[in-house]
Amino acid sequence: MAYQAPLRDMRFVLHELFDVSTHCELLGNGLDRELVDGVLEEGARYAGEVVAPLNRQGDEQGVTLLDGAVTTPQGFREAYRQYCDNGWASMTGPLEYGGQGFPQMVACSFHEMLMGANLSFRVYSGLTEGAVLALHKHGSEALKQAYLDKLVSGQWAGTMCLTEPQAGTDLALLRTRAEPQADGSYRVSGSKIFISGGEQDLSENIVHLVLARLPYAPAGVKGISLLLVPKFIANADGTPGAKNALSCGAVEHKMGIKGAATCVMNFDGASGWLIGEANQGLACMFTMMNDARFQVGLQGLGIGEAAFQGALAYARERLQSRALSGPAxxxxxxxxxxxxxxxxxxxLTQKTLVEGSRMLAVYCARQLDLEHGHPDAAQRKAAGRRAALLIPLVKAFLTDMGQEVASLGVQVFGGHGYIREWGMEQLMRDSRITQIYEGTNGIQALDLIRRKLMGDGGAELAALQDEFAALADAQAGRAELAELAGAVLARLQEWRTLTATLLDRVRDNPEEIGAASVDFLQYSAYVLLAGLWLQAAARSQDALEAGSEEVDFHQAKLHSARFYLRRILPRASGHREALLGGADCLMALPEAHFAF
Incomplete structure (x- = not known):
């Protein structure tokens, strides 16, 4: 099944919806529309011609582990070398360490292409960017000088080592230890599981960021530290030196992303160096984790786009029966x-969910850029609050969407969708993990309510709702958009009321947090996408009134917005009713009564 980057829609979102050129001017990075488009076109070529053809064979071959060394599928090493040589690895890296400093608004489109073309391949490079962020923000100058330029270039890769057999979501239970040494380093001992790219043959070194406990550390998450533990310790000249005391004990045999090595990593007194302050590891890791969660959301988006493309191509070619209104x-x-x-x-469900999710992803990426690069400190803080609110929505909703759209793709193909060689079932298998790793979607929903909504009493969410209400008000007087604008305004008011009701309930009964969280996240995302679809429709209506030559493209946007309003947005009502059903029907049943 071929993959072709959706360049026209990406350009629509970047230029017509969010004006990325003005965004780049504000950030002062020197990018303009012509350069952005050139980067996207070259990225589409690389994703479609180099990476996508490896997807099927990567799934068929998987990875092999022999004597502690992982061999990746055929073609992955050459594709990764090209990824680094052509500068894709350094795209978002800091300029002072050889990076190109591209904004997330632009980079996320290229990353979506990689996810859609070959998710297993993207897994190997995805966490390196997060490791760069964490090390750049929290690492000592010595660690930055020794490791950052190699990580930015992709010559060395990074991982994130959190999970242990007994400590998944609950990191307070982790047991990995770090013993201080006289030279300022630490000896790290313990085992980590589910480590993406923990061992591979693509990069010449692998830099693990490991959560561990120092001696006499406080109990729970307040006693966790973050350490840099390389596979090969860097020499003074920057080359890989001695092999560290760590190894890959096993690779998991998985449902999907079989071309990506998911490793059990054993640290046997390995040399490591503290990143940030002692016992502040979780705060440091969240710098990396938020990026990882955003990237996982893009994985759902990429899979969804690939599934839609495959289903659309098949639906145009497959001949079966006659149309109900007569032969077409x-x-x-x-x-x-x-x-x-x-x-x-x-x-149309696939199309509107995918394109709406792309708008949400770029909107979130814009906030991530402003958080780090806006010239005004107050605006940086405001963007940080908005990004923090959006991250759980992007991670959870986009990955749920990817699984749904992949499942619909299987259904469009019928029996052929269930057969391996057509490629659709692989997308469904590959996408399933995205709803689980980097914090399950249930955890994202809890985060949305406990940390974001309850953390400020709903203030940031109210600001988001007000922003979209103002945008909808501006379109309410246009005849072509009145129906959609009215529906968005009504849902925004309903969202405000629902938020207030939820805040009242969770204060009285903490079980309401868990009972309501998933439905509240889903409700919020569907209404947010409605607001984005209204803006997309407005921009397309503007283009048509200005005499655009792309009549079909913009008419399709208007039609898609109407479909979303009438056939997808009503899902929000079901989530609202479920949420209002309360916690008692969940928690009242005694555990023993679940089965007899």
Whole structure:
């Protein structure tokens, strides 16, 4: 199944919806529309011609572990070398360490391409960017000088080592220890599981960021530290030196992303160096974790786009039965299934969820850029609050969306969708992990309510709601957009009321937090996407009124917005009703009564 980057829609979101050129001017990075488009076009070529053809064979071959060394699927090493040589690895890296300083608004489009083309391949490079962020923000000058330039270039890769067999979501339970040494280093001992790219043959070194406990550290998460533990200790001249006392004990045999090595990593007194302050490791790791959660959201988006492309191509070619209103292709033995209403329903559901999610991802990326690069400190703080609010929505909703859209793709293909060689079932298998790792989607929903909503009493969410209400008010007087604008305004008011109700309930009964969290996140995302679809429709209406030559593209946007309003947004009502159902029906049943 071929993958082609959705360049026209990406350009629409970047230029027409969010004006990335003005954004780049504010950040002072020297990028303009022509350069952005050139980067996207070259990225599309690399993703489509180099990375995508390796997807199927990566799934078939998987990885092998022999004598502690992992061999990646055929072609991955050459593709990774090209990834580094062409500068894709250094795209978002800091300028002072050889990076190109591209904003996330631009980089996220390229990263989406990689996710859609070959998720297993992208797994190897994805966490390196997060390691760069954590080391750049929290690391000592000595560690930065020794490791950052190699990580930025992709010559060395990074990992994130959190999970242990007994400590998944609950990091307070982790047991890995770090003993201080006379030279200022630490001896790290323990085992970590589910480590993406913990061992591989793509980069010449692997730099593990490991959570561990120092002696006499406080109990719980307040006693966790972050350490840099390289596979090969860096020499003074920057080359890989002695092999560290760590090893890959096993690779997992998984449902999907089989071309990515998911490793059990054993640290046997390995040399490590503290990043940040002692016992402040979780705060340091969150710098990396937030980036990882955003990137996982992009994984769901990339998978969704690939599934939509495959389903659309198949629906245009597959001949079955006649359209209910009469033959659509009388010269053929049957009509292409795209003329059947139920197939249209599935395709339009895919299209509007994917394109709406792309808008949400870029909107979030914009906040991440402003958090780090806005010239005004107050604006940086405001963008940070907005990004923190959006991250759990992006991670959870986009990955749920990717799984749904992949499942719809299987359904469009019918029996062929269930057969391996058509490629659709791989997307469904690959996407399933995205709802689990980097914090399950249930954890994202809890984070949205406990840390974001309850943390400030709903103030940041209210600001987001007000922003979209103002945007909707501005379109309410336009006849072509009145229906959609009115629906968005009504839902925003309902969202405010629901938020207030939820805040009252969780104060009285903490079980309401867990009972309501997933439905509140889903409700919030569907309404937020409605606001984004209204803005997309407004920009397309502007283009049509200005005499755009791309009439079909902009008419499709308007049609898609109407479909979303009438057929997707009503899902929010179901989540609202479920949320209001309360916690008692969940928690009242005694555990023993679940089974007899």
């Amino acid at each position: 292709a009388p010269d053929k033995v049957a009509d292409p299934i795209i003329h059947h209403a139920d197939v249209r329903r599935m395709l």
